[in-house]
Structures are given as structure tokens and as C-alpha cells.
Amino acid sequence: MHHHQHPAYLSGLHFVSDIYCECCDTYLGWKYEQAFEPSQKYKEGKYIIELAHLIKDNGWNWSLLEPQLR
Numbered sequence: 768m769h770h771h772q773h774p775a776y777l778s779g780l781h782f783v784s785d786i787y788c789e790c791c792d793t794y795l796g797w798k799y800e801q802a803f804e805p806s807q808k809y810k811e812g813k814y815i816i817e818l819a820h821l822i823k824d825n826g827w828n829w830s831l832l833e834p835q836l837r
Contacts, residue, residue: 779804786814795820 782801787794796817799810 779807781807781810786816788820793820 780803781799783797784800785794786796786798796815798814802808802810
């Protein structure tokens with residue numbers, strides 16, 4: 768079992784699960800399991816994949832992605 772240390776989030780306390788690549792066992796990001804602040808409940812069930820772990824294949828249309836990365 769993997770355990771990746773998560774920082775204290777400025778938006779409040781969350782329970783998260785780590786996401787790993789099944790093939791290479793690399794840490795990719797996390798999934799929000801539970802948020803304790805009512806204003807953060809929208810995050811529950813959402814995934815965060817760290818951009819540094821993505822590989823460009825067949826090109827990306829960055830003009831479509833940039834607004835989401837801000």
C-alpha cells in the first residue's frame with residue numbers, strides 16, 4: 768500500500784486517496800473522498816492529476832486546456 772504525504776490544504780480539511788499508475792507504480796495525484804467544509808463539498812469524488820506526470824502524445828490543443836489550468 769502506498770502512502771503519499773499531503774500538505775494541509777488552505778481550503779480546509781479533506782480526506783483524499785492517492786492515485787498511482789497501475790503499470791509503472793508512479794504517484795499521479797489524488798481523489799477527494801470527503802470534504803469537511805460545506806463550501807468544499809463540490810470537490811468530493813473529483814480527481815487531481817498532477818500535470819508533471821502527463822505525457823504529451825499526438826499533440827495537445829493547449830488553447831483549450833489553458834483556461835482550465837489557471
